[in-house]
Amino acid sequence: MAKSIDVSDLDIYYGDFLAVQGVNMTIKARSVTAFIGPSGCGKSTVLRSLNRMHEVIPGARVEGKVVVDGQSLYGAGVDPVAVRRQIGMVFQRPNPFPTMSIYDNVLAGNKLNAKRMKKSEADSIVERSLKGANLWNEVKDRLNKPGMSLSGGQQQRLCIARAIAVEPQVLLMDEPCSALDPISTAAIEDLIHELKSDYTIVIVTHNMQQAARVSDDTGFFNLKATGEPGHLVEFNPTSKMFTQPDEESTEAYISGRFG
Amino acid sequence: MSTTTKREPQTEAVAGPVQRRGDVVFAGLAKGAGVLIMVALAGVGLFLLIEGAPAITASGDQAYGNDNIVLFVWPLLFGTLLASVIALLLAVPLALGVALVISHYAPRRIAKSLGYVIDLLAAIPSVVYGLWGAFVLAPAILPSYQWLAGHLGWLPFFEGPATTGRTILTASIVLAIMILPIVTAISREVFAQTPRMHEEAALALGATRWEMVRMTVFPYSRSGVISGIMLGLGRALGETMAVAMVLSVGIGVVTVNLISPQNPSTIAANIALNFGNASGTKINVLVFSGLVLFVISFAVNFFGRWIAARGQVKG
């Protein structure tokens, strides 16, 4: 079943620069957790450290502990490739592979692992994943068209379908709606709501209303001061966060006094 | 109003119906320079045609002992194509490897200086490559040719006899070393332009580095790499000095034997070697072979650019 994530004393560096300092939190299984905060406060960086995608950025490194299902992500013998297979990611801008059809895009992850898939098996994975991403009805007649032929919102749902096709335990979403129009955004938010019965979802968002609408828990990140590292100010159930936050700065941010 | 048309009305407001003299003169000069380039290129073709035309009827001693111009040009054309194709076969895999190292495998800081080094190497004059090929590479590589002739002599390529290092294979190797930086520089650029979000999409699905390269970098950069290869081929076809200095030439030889002392020459090298002593119709014959070379490298370059342009439209 979907797994919970424990983060303790997490520091993230870019080279010598300490970008994020001292993050502690517990992300519950089968729930939606939102990260909010002003730009540059490190929320995307923390998200990336949850499936070791920060390692793609040269010079980025992590100190501290991230424990998923009792296993430390940064322990000895842990393979980042295996981690990313279990913890999927959806990016800010939809990024279907431009040279692949819709069908092949969905199967891209599966094809890496299975040498030879039966046609029927592949078909069923594609159908199941596209249905899971609420995209099946819109594309079932043109599965062989290129993934880039879809609209932005459809492309993003295609990327979600691609991520859930490999059946990960956790889905990380890095501002998945920031490049989309309101109708597409609503479709994705509905989808997030449905997916949480099977997945642990962590979503970074700029949009506080969105965090309030989709998430069960919310973490608020902020910079102590300009040039200082970002840190986690408050981590609480979303309902509490948006009504009676513990910290004054959270309240200030949510009510729009800065950021 | 869109940004592209925004300037037009203002231009007219300034230039207006009453044209200023400065504007007219300056615009005329600019246009004239452009036309001059067209005229120059037309001139290249035209003068080569005029000076090359008498060669059509040349025969016997005039055509360097051949019955007609075709028999003269064909072995040279064969040598040109053979040397260039071997050079490509040697250079392209290496160039792609080097380009991948610079764009995706090496640590960022090292990669940057490696890129500079490759650019500098691309600037080394071909005559220096020729000098090195003739006096360093050729003697050093002879033992390898002897080994090839001894052990793989049953292949038509390595029949031998391997008595000199100055063979068409050595010339091809020198050409390969010359075009390596060119193909590398272009490939590295298109590899590096692969959108980061596609690479991250592949990695986030749990791809290894090679799977990421195969899924995103190669499909994205295919047309750019092909046009880079075509530019390298164009350079190899037209390269004169490196071949002229390295090769020990046989006369009118057409053979696939790569390591014998009797080698097919190339068009460009043949011109360089014989032009100094040529006179009368012989000059026309050499100019005619130059025209053939011009047409071929024109076609190759045209094809390369066409592929690049088509790739851009596709996105």
Place this chain on the structure above:
Amino acid sequence: MSSTITPPGPRADRDSMPLTNPQLPALAPWLAGVIAFGLAALTGLLLGWGWVGTAVLGWLLLLVVLPVWSLLVEGERRAKDRFVTTLVWSAFGLAMIPLVALIYQVVSKGAAVLSAEFLTYSMRGILGEGGGIYHALIGTFIVTTCATIMSVPIGVMAAIYLVEYGKGKKLARWITFLVDVMTGIPSIVAGLFAFALFTLIFGPAIRFGFGGAVALSVLMIPIVVRATEEMLKLVPDELREASYALGVPKWRTIVKVVLPTALGGIVTGVTLAIARVAGETAPLLIIAGTTTSTNFNPFEGRMMTLPVFIYSSVTTGGKYAAENEARAWGAALVLVAIVMILNLVARVIGRVFAPKTGR
């Protein structure tokens, strides 16, 4: 719509979450390398092979050892990744060998010849030892300067036409296309062109420095057009509009606003173009010819240039071949140094002026 869809059913094995994968130690590639080349060295010694055979065997062993080891421990996908990584790095290593060897040979052989005499004496009346490349240096300088003087105005003006006047016009599209074609002209064809042109004007067997400059211009103009075009395109339209709004005529806007903004980039492009043509040999061999004495007049008489000097030194052969070869290496070092310095200068100029282009 969504209520009728069954979400992706959890797999039977979704309870387990394998994050670890048996991995080779970080030093594995080096270890495999040591094993492979150690084995190869042993075999090579036993069978009395040369170092080339040994190196090839070692490399082949490495290509087998590391992926097989990885296959046994890490599985097929990792093994493939390791195999390709080894291939890519060995391609890199193999490519670097000749390039590094070339630089090393040119520097070591060339430095032995360099002296004050070598740079300040011509080859007039010299058969064996002594003499120098003074006449070739002067020739290269004069020919390249003439080519630059012809190419830069034509190239820059043509680029101005393409960017400022010709946008979308048929003529401009043709010129762009022909400039592309010109970049691919084999250098010897440019030489033949100059030769054919001046033969028609002055009669047969004409050889002079200015002809070489014309041939080099054919090679240089397209590079200058290209570089200038790129730079002019980078100048933001807002600057032009600001100038128009002040009532400045278009040509003055181009001269006073657009060109100065793009100047750094244009100078960089021109410098790179000079570096490129300074090393050209074939066209000069045909139209400028060879000589042993210094000639300051580009319009009369043969003119020696550095690349042609290198070529003719090693192709004459005969009794003094050794001395000639030594001088060729010296000249090669000087030529490479000139080209490299021009490239570095271009880079520095490009960097110094970069902010002005608005990037």
